[in-house]
Amino acid sequence: MSAKSSRMQKRWSNSLQSNYGLPTLSIVSGKGCVLTDVDGNKYLDFLGGIATSVLGQAHPAVISAVTKQIKTLAHVSNFYSHPGVLELSEKLQVLVGDKSARVFFCNSGAEANEAALKLSRKTGRVKVVATQGAFHGRTMGALSLTGQPTKQEAFKPLLENVIHVPYGDIQAMKEFINDEVAMVIVEPIMGEAGVVVPPDGYLKAIRKLCTSHGVLLAIDAVQTGMGRTGEWFGFESEGITPDVITLAKGLGGGLPIGAMIAVGRAGKLFAPGDHGSTFGGNPIACASALAVIEVLKKEKLLAKARVHEKSIKKLISHIDGVAEVRGRGLLIGIVLNSPIAVALKDEMQERGVLVNAATENVIRIAPPLIVSDKQIKKFAKIFSESIEEVSRG
Numbered sequence: 001m002s003a004k005s006s007r008m009q010k011r012w013s014n015s016l017q018s019n020y021g022l023p024t025l026s027i028v029s030g031k032g033c034v035l036t037d038v039d040g041n042k043y044l045d046f047l048g049g050i051a052t053s054v055l056g057q058a059h060p061a062v063i064s065a066v067t068k069q070i071k072t073l074a075h076v077s078n079f080y081s082h083p084g085v086l087e088l089s090e091k092l093q094v095l096v097g098d099k100s101a102r103v104f105f106c107n108s109g110a111e112a113n114e115a116a117l118k119l120s121r122k123t124g125r126v127k128v129v130a131t132q133g134a135f136h137g138r139t140m141g142a143l144s145l146t147g148q149p150t151k152q153e154a155f156k157p158l159l160e161n162v163i164h165v166p167y168g169d170i171q172a173m174k175e176f177i178n179d180e181v182a183m184v185i186v187e188p189i190m191g192e193a194g195v196v197v198p199p200d201g202y203l204k205a206i207r208k209l210c211t212s213h214g215v216l217l218a219i220d221a222v223q224t225g226m227g228r229t230g231e232w233f234g235f236e237s238e239g240i241t242p243d244v245i246t247l248a249k250g251l252g253g254g255l256p257i258g259a260m261i262a263v264g265r266a267g268k269l270f271a272p273g274d275h276g277s278t279f280g281g282n283p284i285a286c287a288s289a290l291a292v293i294e295v296l297k298k299e300k301l302l303a304k305a306r307v308h309e310k311s312i313k314k315l316i317s318h319i320d321g322v323a324e325v326r327g328r329g330l331l332i333g334i335v336l337n338s339p340i341a342v343a344l345k346d347e348m349q350e351r352g353v354l355v356n357a358a359t360e361n362v363i364r365i366a367p368p369l370i371v372s373d374k375q376i377k378k379f380a381k382i383f384s385e386s387i388e389e390v391s392r393g
């Protein structure tokens with residue numbers, strides 16, 4: 001590690017809390033899918049700030065929208081309306097494809113799921129069914145929904161009345177969904193768990209069960225949303241409409257914004273005073289999100305994500321040491337034959353490509369949706385060279 005890098009590390013550990021691992025890179029700037037570190041080294045960014053920078057860094061449309069907005073109006077609170085919040089909620093309504101959809105804006109994925117949890121209480125029921133391995137956030141309510149005991153252990157007691165059933169198992173859902181359940185919350189693809197894709201028909205079957213028992217179906221599209229899977233939210237291929245959709249990550253194109261969208265009767269459950277967020281629907285965050293939606297549409301990036309999925313699967317699947325390449329669009333998990341994901345991630349970083357070790361044997365990639373064919377080829381080449389190097393030991 002360079003002198004500059006280790007100095008950054010020292011300042012980090014002397015001024016930030018220890019909840020994160022110590023960063024091994026200090027990034028100072030970025031353009032598109034390329035990040036530059038404190039020593040001037042360049043990295044091909046195949047993680048996108050954890051599935052967040054959908055348009056990469058310094059996208060002209062985002063720069064222009066945000067600059068214009070901050071010159072005009074930066075913040076007003078929800079005592080007042082402003083053009084951006086109206087336009088963005090209307091746009092989201094169109095993307096959901098249901099005029100009864102109503103939006104609540106917040107600042108993160110955890111907050112969006114907290115809002116969904118509170119909304120579910122307004123049904124008069126308290127039970128929630130979630131899935132094992134799921135990630136829904138780290139605040140106490142969202143953490144109660146998260147199905148990962150290692151993240152929960154130190155913070156117990158968490159919320160009662162949350163049941164975690166095996167993901168992808170409709171029989172297990174059947175067993176626990178009944179007239180006492182307020183909400184089922186599920187990711188279309190489990191991102192943090194290592195890009196776990198459920199069997200076809202899973203969400204459709206849950207939708208049916210929820211409908212017949214009057215249970216809210218909440219789809220956590222925080223990671224799969226905003227075009228990443230080649231669909232706007234990641235559940236459309238199942239032909240369902242959820243009661244609740246939560247968004248964050250990609251929504252703001254790098255600015256912090258989250259949303260909890262509720263459809264039909266669910267959209268009318270909150271009454272004045274029930275919930276709120278000072279920053280929620282902030283004009284600058286809304287301006288950025290509007291720019292993101294416009295560019296995604298204009299540049300047909302959803303369709304492109306599906307094309308990229310095919311080429312990545314083709315380039316990676318046959319490589320020695322790869323067991324499976326799974327996922328949809330540009331949310332992809334590369335399952336390895338052995339638990340070398342962390343070493344492989346480190347080796348790729350050394351060679352100038354950033355990815356994530358989601359589990360000990362899964363590499364997750366979630367590059368900006370503006371990624372080019374050339375960059376995908378470069379990623380595949382570095383991946384191949386790195387896995388060979390790491391496997392050699």
Ligand SMILES: *Cc1c(COP(=O)(O)O)cnc(C)c1O
Nearest residue numbers: 108109110135136137191222223
């Ligand atoms: C990242 C993530 C969250 C939490 O989002 P934060 O903005 O970190 O609070 C919730 N759900 C899913 C599916 C996520 O991937």
